[in-house]
Amino acid sequence: MNIIQKVLFVSAISWLTLFASSVKADHYLTCNTCTTASSMQQKAAQKVRTMTEGSGISSSHTIHIATFAKGFVKSFSVTSRPELGQGGELETVVVARLAITPAHIQESVNSGYAILNRYAFGVPIQVPDSSGFNTAWDLARNYSNHDRFDDWFLDAHPITYTLSQFTSIVGGMFVGGLNGLEVKFVFPDGTSLIMIASSTGSNSLRFSYKERSSRDANGNLIPASGKTVSGDYSFTTDQGLQDFINILAQHGIQVTVIHGSGWMGEGRGGTVTIVPFSPR
Numbered sequence: 001m002n003i004i005q006k007v008l009f010v011s012a013i014s015w016l017t018l019f020a021s022s023v024k025a026d027h028y029l030t031c032n033t034c035t036t037a038s039s040m041q042q043k044a045a046q047k048v049r050t051m052t053e054g055s056g057i058s059s060s061h062t063i064h065i066a067t068f069a070k071g072f073v074k075s076f077s078v079t080s081r082p083e084l085g086q087g088g089e090l091e092t093v094v095v096a097r098l099a100i101t102p103a104h105i106q107e108s109v110n111s112g113y114a115i116l117n118r119y120a121f122g123v124p125i126q127v128p129d130s131s132g133f134n135t136a137w138d139l140a141r142n143y144s145n146h147d148r149f150d151d152w153f154l155d156a157h158p159i160t161y162t163l164s165q166f167t168s169i170v171g172g173m174f175v176g177g178l179n180g181l182e183v184k185f186v187f188p189d190g191t192s193l194i195m196i197a198s199s200t201g202s203n204s205l206r207f208s209y210k211e212r213s214s215r216d217a218n219g220n221l222i223p224a225s226g227k228t229v230s231g232d233y234s235f236t237t238d239q240g241l242q243d244f245i246n247i248l249a250q251h252g253i254q255v256t257v258i259h260g261s262g263w264m265g266e267g268r269g270g271t272v273t274i275v276p277f278s279p280r
Contacts, residue, residue, distance in 0.1 A: 025059075025061050025062075026061070026062045026063075026064070027047065027061060027062070027063050027064070028064050028066075028173040028174050028175070029043065029044070029047060029063060029064070029065045029066070029174070030065070030066055030067070030068065030174045030175065030176050030177050030179060030180075031043050031065050031066070031067055031180075032067050032068055032069040032178075032179060032180035032181050033067075033069075033180050034065065034067050035067070035070070037074050037098065040065040040067075040074045040076070041074075041076055041096050041098065042096075043065055044063035044065060044076040044078050044096045045076075045078060045094050045095075045096040047061075047063060047078075048061050048063070048078045048079075048080050048094050048096070049080065049092060049094045052080040052092055052094070053092050054090060054092065055082070055092075056082045056090060057080075057082070058079075058080065058081045058082065059079070059080050059081075060077070060078070060079050061077075061078045061079075061080075062075060062076070062077055062078070062099065063075065063076045063078050063096070064101065064105055064173075064174075066109045066112075066174050066177070068109065068112055068113050068116055068174075068177050068178070068181065069121070069180070069181055069182075070113075071109065071110060071113030071114075071117070072109065073101055073105060073106055073109040074098065074101065075098070075099040075100065075101040075102070075105070076096045076097060076098060076099055077096070077097050077098075077099040078094065078095065078096040078097075079094070079095050080092055080093065080094045080095075081093050105173070108169060108170055108173065109170070109174075111169045111170075112166050112169050112170045112174075112177060115162060115165050115166050115169060116162065116166060116178070116181065121181050121182070121183055124184040124185065124186045124192065125153075125157065125183060125184070125185050125186070126185075126186055127185050127186065127187045127188065128188070129188050131152050131156065132152070133145070133149055133152065133187060134187060134188050134189060135187050135188070135189045135191050136185075136187050136191035136192055136193040136214040136215070136216075136222055137191060137214070137222055137247060137251070139193055139209065139214065140193065140214035140222040140223070140224055140225070141222075141223075141224070141225050141251055142225065143209075143225060146208070146209045149195075150195070150206060150207045150208075153183075153185075153195070153207065154205070154207075159205065160205070163178065163205050166178070178197040178198075178205060179197065179198055180196060180197070180198075181196070181197045182194050182195070182196055182197070182210065183195050183196075183197065183207065189217065190216070190217030191214065191215060191216050191217060191222065192214070192215050193209065193210070193213050193214040193215070194209075194210040194213035195207035195208065195209060195210065196208050196209075196210050211224070212224070216240075216244060216247075217240065218233075218234060218235050218236055218240050218244075219234070220233045220234065220235075220244065223248075223253065228253055228255075228276045229248065229253065229255060229274050229275075229276070230274065230275050230276060231273065231274065232262075232271055232272070232273055232274075233271065233272055233273075233274050234262075234269070234270070234271045235269040235270065235271075235272075236269045237267060237268070237269045238265060238266075238267050238268070238269055239267075240269055241257070241269065241272060245257065253276075254276070254277035255274050255275065255276060255277050256274070256275050256276070256277050256278070257272050257273070257274055258272060258273040258274070258275070259272055260272065260273060
């Protein structure tokens with residue numbers, strides 16, 4: 001056996017010894033943006049790859065992924081093993097297969113979803129006049145109002161109590177169970193916006209404004225601070241268009257309205273094209 005063969009033999013023995021190592025563990029993940037079992041499977045595989053990439057250790061994991069936005073959970077059996085690539089470099093091979101979800105985990109997710117759907121995330125929340133926030137325009141055009149609105153919601157709405165109930169039901173299994181969940185708010189003037197939940201601790205919750213989510217009473221996008229309007233806009237009445245133009249003017253936005261075939265008029269509204277004003 002020449003020296004090269006000896007080196008290869010010793011290396012092979014070392015790799016075999018390294019590959020024999022094994023790790024087994026259960027993990028609980030929340031993915032409220034996952035909408036299919038396939039997207040959950042990809043997340044499970046990515047979780048294990050991130051943990052084991054380059055470690056040289058074979059491992060076996062059970063990954064439970066819940067989406068409380070939809071109220072379902074999937075479990076996956078995920079294995080990883082190191083292999084030598086064609087160039088002699090270490091590669092990690094990860095395989096994720098669908099597994100049976102234990103009944104107690106499914107029941108926990110079902111109960112957590114029911115709590116959230118009933119008290120916070122199931123239907124739009126009506127913002128009263130007493131809140132001091134009468135329109136989504138004030139939040140879309142003024143970012144300094146976001147934290148104030150968040151504080152009002154946490155104080156005025158039983159969301160904190162809801163979070164306590166949710167935590168007691170789900171327990172410590174699924175950390176960040178509310179992360180990514182969306183809440184729609186409707187203001188007295190019919191405008192609306194969406195806030196996204198982000199838990200910063202077991203009993204702490206904050207909401208952030210979802211960009212481009214503010215709409216007027218007719219469903220038209222309210223431009224963000226520093227932005228203007230450009231495109232087609234629909235209104236159920238002629239007055240709705242006039243109100244929109246007036247509010248734009250109040251915020252320093254001058255526009256030109258182009259009435260095309262989609263505009264019915266005579267009080268019935270319709271669709272128009274609105275573009276930034278350009279003086280000739």
